Amino acid sequence: MSRLRPKLLLIIALGIEAVVFGWAIYGQLSRPAPPHPPVALLVDTETAEDFRKLWAAADASGLSEDWLTLGQAFAVYGFFPEADRCLGRATQLAPQSADTLFWSGLVLNRLGQTSRSTEHLTRVAGLDAKRRDECRYISARNHLRGDTADAVADTKSAEAELRQIGPNHLAGQYLLAYLLVHSDRPGKAILILDRLIADHSDIHRLYQLRARAAEYLDDPDKARRDRERAERVPETIPTDAVADSLGERSHEFGLDNRILRAGRLATPRNLDAVVKELNTILEIAYRPRVARLLASIELRRGRSASAVKLLETLIHRDGATADTLIELALARQAAAEDPDKVLGTFQRALQYRLDPKTCRLMIRLVKEHGPPEEIERLEALGKHIEGLQAFGENRLEEATPLFRLATTVAHREQAESFYFLGECLRHQGRPQPAVDAYRRCLELRPQHGRAADAVDRLGEG
Amino acid sequence: MAVPLATWFVWPRLPALGSLPQSQASPGSIYPASTLLFQKQSPGPPIEIPPRISHVQIVDLDGDSKPELLACDALAHRLISYRRGNDDTWTEHQIPVPMAAPAHATVVDIEGDGDLDILVAILGNAFPDDSQVGRVLLLERNGDHYDRHVLLNGTRRIADIQAGDLDGDGDLDLAVAEFGYARGRVLWLENIGQRRFRDHHLLYAPGTINVPLADLDGDGDLDIAANVSQDDEEIWAFENRGQGRFQKRLLHKWLNFDMGGSGMITSDLDNDGDVDLLVTVGDNLEYAYTYPQPYHGCFWFRNDGDWSFKVQRISSLGGTHAASVSDLDNDGDNDVVLVSMFNAWNRDDTASLVWLENDGQQQFTHQQIASSPTHLVTVATGDINGDGQPDIVAGGWHVIPPFRRLGGVTTWINRGGGRK
Numbered sequence: 001m002s003r004l005r006p007k008l009l010l011i012i013a014l015g016i017e018a019v020v021f022g023w024a025i026y027g028q029l030s031r032p033a034p035p036h037p038p039v040a041l042l043v044d045t046e047t048a049e050d051f052r053k054l055w056a057a058a059d060a061s062g063l064s065e066d067w068l069t070l071g072q073a074f075a076v077y078g079f080f081p082e083a084d085r086c087l088g089r090a091t092q093l094a095p096q097s098a099d100t101l102f103w104s105g106l107v108l109n110r111l112g113q114t115s116r117s118t119e120h121l122t123r124v125a126g127l128d129a130k131r132r133d134e135c136r137y138i139s140a141r142n143h144l145r146g147d148t149a150d151a152v153a154d155t156k157s158a159e160a161e162l163r164q165i166g167p168n169h170l171a172g173q174y175l176l177a178y179l180l181v182h183s184d185r186p187g188k189a190i191l192i193l194d195r196l197i198a199d200h201s202d203i204h205r206l207y208q209l210r211a212r213a214a215e216y217l218d219d220p221d222k223a224r225r226d227r228e229r230a231e232r233v234p235e236t237i238p239t240d241a242v243a244d245s246l247g248e249r250s251h252e253f254g255l256d257n258r259i260l261r262a263g264r265l266a267t268p269r270n271l272d273a274v275v276k277e278l279n280t281i282l283e284i285a286y287r288p289r290v291a292r293l294l295a296s297i298e299l300r301r302g303r304s305a306s307a308v309k310l311l312e313t314l315i316h317r318d319g320a321t322a323d324t325l326i327e328l329a330l331a332r333q334a335a336a337e338d339p340d341k342v343l344g345t346f347q348r349a350l351q352y353r354l355d356p357k358t359c360r361l362m363i364r365l366v367k368e369h370g371p372p373e374e375i376e377r378l379e380a381l382g383k384h385i386e387g388l389q390a391f392g393e394n395r396l397e398e399a400t401p402l403f404r405l406a407t408t409v410a411h412r413e414q415a416e417s418f419y420f421l422g423e424c425l426r427h428q429g430r431p432q433p434a435v436d437a438y439r440r441c442l443e444l445r446p447q448h449g450r451a452a453d454a455v456d457r458l459g460e461g
Numbered sequence: 462m463a464v465p466l467a468t469w470f471v472w473p474r475l476p477a478l479g480s481l482p483q484s485q486a487s488p489g490s491i492y493p494a495s496t497l498l499f500q501k502q503s504p505g506p507p508i509e510i511p512p513r514i515s516h517v518q519i520v521d522l523d524g525d526s527k528p529e530l531l532a533c534d535a536l537a538h539r540l541i542s543y544r545r546g547n548d549d550t551w552t553e554h555q556i557p558v559p560m561a562a563p564a565h566a567t568v569v570d571i572e573g574d575g576d577l578d579i580l581v582a583i584l585g586n587a588f589p590d591d592s593q594v595g596r597v598l599l600l601e602r603n604g605d606h607y608d609r610h611v612l613l614n615g616t617r618r619i620a621d622i623q624a625g626d627l628d629g630d631g632d633l634d635l636a637v638a639e640f641g642y643a644r645g646r647v648l649w650l651e652n653i654g655q656r657r658f659r660d661h662h663l664l665y666a667p668g669t670i671n672v673p674l675a676d677l678d679g680d681g682d683l684d685i686a687a688n689v690s691q692d693d694e695e696i697w698a699f700e701n702r703g704q705g706r707f708q709k710r711l712l713h714k715w716l717n718f719d720m721g722g723s724g725m726i727t728s729d730l731d732n733d734g735d736v737d738l739l740v741t742v743g744d745n746l747e748y749a750y751t752y753p754q755p756y757h758g759c760f761w762f763r764n765d766g767d768w769s770f771k772v773q774r775i776s777s778l779g780g781t782h783a784a785s786v787s788d789l790d791n792d793g794d795n796d797v798v799l800v801s802m803f804n805a806w807n808r809d810d811t812a813s814l815v816w817l818e819n820d821g822q823q824q825f826t827h828q829q830i831a832s833s834p835t836h837l838v839t840v841a842t843g844d845i846n847g848d849g850q851p852d853i854v855a856g857g858w859h860v861i862p863p864f865r866r867l868g869g870v871t872t873w874i875n876r877g878g879g880r881k
Binding site for chain 1: 472473475476477478479480481482483484485486487488489510513535536537538559561562585586587588590592593594614615643644648651653657658659660661662665667692693714715716717718719747748749750751752753754755756758774777807862863865
């Protein structure tokens with residue numbers, strides 16, 4: 001009996017150990033595997049390697065934070081179903097994490113599952129006061145989208161969400177006013193818009209929406225005034241909350257993160273290292289902004305031929321823009337290329353964007369190599385463009401003399417210069433000189449409809 | 462000692478055999494394969510860099526009774542045409558006229574001199590921009606070359622131009638979609654002779670994409686339709702009241718801010734003698750990485766007369782960007798071809814080109830033609846090879862990843878019934 005007892009105890013202990021160990025092994029084996037989409041086929045090697053590490057971390061640690069990070073990485077690279085699965089796991093592990101719920105709400109929004117997105121975001125609004133307005137705003141947009149093909153915009157629920165948003169959340173207040181305008185309550189919308197415009201007089205969308213409200217209220221004069229004012233205010237309201245949230249995180253992962261780090265390294269002392277790093281990045285995956293950064297560094301280092309080559313490749317691969325053409329022209333100038341070729345590149349840049357800086361650079365070049373009448377034309381065009389910029393920011397006192405100068409010489413936009421001079425004068429309450437300017441515009445371009453309409457409106461048609 | 466060490470070593474290497482619940486799949490991504498057979502061809506040179514074809518059409522540009530393909534290339538800033546040889550080969554021709562980011566080309570004899578000119582809607586910048594870089598460009602055909610004329614400048618980005626006699630004076634006027642970005646308009650340009658066009662304002666509407674012309678109310682003159690997709694998601698019509706007067710009519714509005722209107726065409730889809738509208742929605746360009754949404758697809762605006770249109774969804778194809786109508790299966794009714802710019806491209810089998818078979822009662826069955834190339838933004842149908850069957854041409858705009866399955870101008874030659 002006494003000999004049997006220790007044996008029995010040993011067997012029991014071993015049995016318990018085996019059960020516990022077996023249970024632990026079962027638990028470890030049955031843990032969910034992170035989703036494994038074919039990232040290597042779809043993203044660059046650097047980013048794919050980052051995904052592999054994030055995947056391994058989530059798999060090994062099983063921590064909510066690691067699943068969240070993997071979910072975020074999937075989300076910013078467009079693997080939304082995989083992100084949803086990771087964030088679902090993260091939520092299981094940390095059901096009260098506002099960050100996880102918020103990201104889950106974003107990803108469900110992108111998947112078109114707006115009801116579930118709103119559920120998550122509503123919970124975040126209760127957990128995190130800082131994100132409350134943003135969550136309500138995205139939820140309101142969710143209500144307007146619905147989550148089936150035949151869903152009708154649920155304006156009531158959207159409005160209820162928006163009514164809970166603070167008065168300083170501009171996008172939310174704008175959307176509320178928008179819904180009121182489009183649900184037969186333009187008068188109430190105008191009250192909100194008046195308040196918003198009083199605080200944000202430089203946002204054109206507010207004037208545009210108020211104009212729409214005025215149209216619904218049969219007040220065409222007020223509508224026209226607001227439309228015209230919208231032409232003279234520069235700012236807009238960022239309304240793509242989900243896209244912005246996803247975009248903010250993109251630099252935290254993969255090649256984008258490496259680009260960010262390379263950009264931070266760029267100081268005059270270590271340009272060689274930065275150039276090497278940027279070249280490596282370009283070999284991994286061609287990114288236009290990296291090529292542009294590299295070209296600007298090469299130009300700064302006096303290697304203009306290299307900058308020209310980089311910019312020519314960039315334009316071939318990514319299309320020409322005003323900025324890249326200006327940079328190419330400057331690089332060509334630095335490389336002492338044919339001045340006509342440089343001038344041609346600047347001229348092309350002007351087709352893509354009216355930019356006074358381009359005019360100034362061209363004037364400098366023409367002074368050395370071109371005919372004097374061309375300088376006058378370019379100076380006038382430059383004044384016209386500066387005038388447009390001042391007009392677009394409602395700086396009419398500055399715009400008027402600029403347009404006056406622009407009208408003194410024949411150039412490709414001279415008729416427009418007269419028209420905008422007329423606009424400046426009209427808005428400053430000087431109708432007769434305005435009519436004179438419009439008429440000069442019409443002499444140059446009889447088909448200029450806006451000038452003709454303005455003359456008619458001022459009773460001089 | 463051995464057990465803890467072995468556990469320490471083996472434990473993290475034990476494979477995870479559990480699984481997470483599947484995420485709900487997008488309904489507008491994959492469809493049954495087409496019962497019609499199509500032979501895919503890429504007329505241009507091999508693709509080396511992601512193309513940006515903004516518009517493509519099938520048109521007999523040179524009047525030799527053989528259709529060419531005409532494409533707007535917003536990457537290389539040019540118009541290109543493709544001529545088909547007798548042996549299924551293509552030759553590419555560039556129209557050597559400088560332009561900045563062409564969005565749309567309309568082929569029309571604007572001069573009335575018997576040859577075809579080209580009106581080009583110039584964006585000036587393919588990406589969001591509110592500055593005055595747009596142009597209405599006329600490429601006037603003169604023998605074997607084109608002369609360039611700017612018909613309208615000082616405007617924001619122009620997305621579409623259509624030509625027709627809008628004021629009943631016998632010459633061709635223009636309807637213009639000034640897309641802009643945050644600010645834009647719908648205009649009509651009155652032809653006052655000698656290639657001069659006076660601009661008239663119709664609507665203040667940023668984001669106007671198309672302005673097709675058609676006699677929408679059946680009174681014998683051309684009306685203008687416009688789809689707006691920026692601050693508002695709306696479909697407008699401008700009823701022609703004669704002598705250059707138009708009455709604007711709001712046909713439909715969506716309150717979904719994210720709708721993403723992408724295109725509109727006119728067609729008598731149900732063959733009842735009046736002109737209907739087909740509207741596509743699916744633009745997602747605000748996102749760096751996109752995903753098809755349940756509200757994407759195609760709507761049929763059935764013309765019920767007296768400016769009443771019944772709006773009916775006929776497709777939920779994710780990221781739908783353009784439509785074309787043709788009797789693809791030669792059964793006497795109109796089928797619809799749709800292309801997608803923003804489908805779930807991370808999967809290799811998601812549809813970029815589908816056709817909707819009409820059962821004669823405007824009930825449509827989706828059939829998938831292609832999943833490659835991806836990111837298609839423009840489509841046209843017509844008889845490309847002269848066999849009497851409508852074929853398909855589409856253009857790809859690759860600015861958003863993934864940059865696989867690339868294509869510029871691609872044709873699908875209709876080889877008739879196969880698997881049915």
